[in-house]
Amino acid sequence: MAARPLTDARAARLGLAVAVALVVLQAVVGAAWSLSHDDPTELELTSRCFTREKLLQVEPTVGDAVASSASGGTLTTLVEGNLVTVAVVTHAREAERLRREYLAVGGDVDARLEVRGRYVRLWHRVPSASQRQTADDCEY
């Protein structure tokens, strides 16, 4: 039996089949990776930096509803004797919301609050330059 000649339509269909197969293969690799690996979040990277590089004790944040509402999560640590709560946000509007909610608490919050990009930090006391630097070093 003679082979069917390759028409334009058949070539196009074969081409589409190969292209779909390639794209599906790449998607399968991506999906398999996503299911089997979790890239560390900014909060995990920050926590790792505090514990491994700065040798600090990191704990979950307790009793801070504002920080706990941050979409990127929150942690608490003690930097040179000054307690700091670090919240990670994902966009500028969220950072602004956290800032407003903290300021609504009143008192000297303004002097103890830092908003730097995706990081919102509330210190127990006004931080020193060295304490600030330690926290800055662990931003991702």
Added chain:
Amino acid sequence: MSRRTYAAVVSAVLAAEGVLLTWNAWRFEWLRGYDAFANDLYATVVATDLRLPSAAETGVWHTPPLWFALTGGLRRLAEAVGWEAVQRPGQLLAAAAGLAVCVVTFLLARALWPERRGVHVIALVLTAATPALVRASAMYHPETLAAALTGGGLLVCVRGLRSRPTVATGVGGGALLGLAALTRAWALPVLCAALLVIALDAAGRRRWAPVLALFAVAALLIGPWLLNQQLAHGNALAFNRPTPAVSLVERRPASFYLGPRALDVFDHPVTPRFRNELVPQLYADWWGDWSLTWDTPPPPAPGQLLEEGVVGARVRQDVVGLVPTLLALAGLVSLALLAFSRRSLALGLLPLSAGALGLAYLLFAVRFPSTDGDTIKATYLLAMLPCAAVGAAFVVDTARPQGRAWAAGVGVGLAILVAVQLPFLVL
């Protein structure tokens, strides 16, 4: 499609693209483009001292000099007439070359299927709406000129192969591909593909004059540059960084080839995500703006936030790009199958060129790994665009059911593809 509608659509698309590329080139801050400062140093040295720059003078000394000579000349002219933005003519040259890429793609489709107007129009629109081309056309960079010249060389060869290659085919193709290689080295694999195909044709006809002409003219144009690089830098294809002292296999991790974070292109397709993963980074850069050089502040420092909407716009681009990418892949495979089946060298030249360029680029990216992902850029593959767009257009026009309603549906689909991208493409 009637002749009048066809002419009107083609004219309108080309006019709109001309306006878009000119507008963008005028608005785009020249220093935001790839290697912009180094490019300007090169252009200044070539135009003022009439010599090639040394490795100490510019980081892009390894790039062939044609675009720099032209831009340097335009730069001097701008200075002479007191135009403050002396780099702007170089950007406008890139824009003009970007438009030429569109014209060449249209003519390539017409050379292969003269009677299929749908293929011509679809290929033209797909090319014009390619973000990698639009972005490169605004930059102070030689990439679009190289792509236009390469496309022109392919067009001459395809036209010759459709009937019978002549000495004029060889001279014209050799001149355009030689000039392309004198603009960017990415034209060299395409030149090799063209030589191979014209040689195969010559072997069949026992007429060697066209292939000899192609080789001689291209060699005459590119030979002195390659010789200079060999003598001055020890390698005709020297690059601005040493190769790592490990085998090719060890230079890139498995993630480079596999692209495990490929699905992130629909989530967060900007630097530093999936950095140095070949397919996702190329895809995100082709359809969006992975390295954040387009209509956005520079990539933020660690811990800082991107501006609102930046990621969303690029995610939308990557979603939109999925279907055209699929069609382009399908098109190249289809053309290769048809070329084999029909022994058509004219059809085969397109997928062969695209494959040769892809292979050369892969070798380059493996040879020169970089921690910041700098050697993975979609614009390096711009010369592949005419082949991919013609292939995609062939698949769309072939696979769609016959009838006016379906033809109109394709038109609507193309209009949506363009409309959705416009906010990203217009600066």
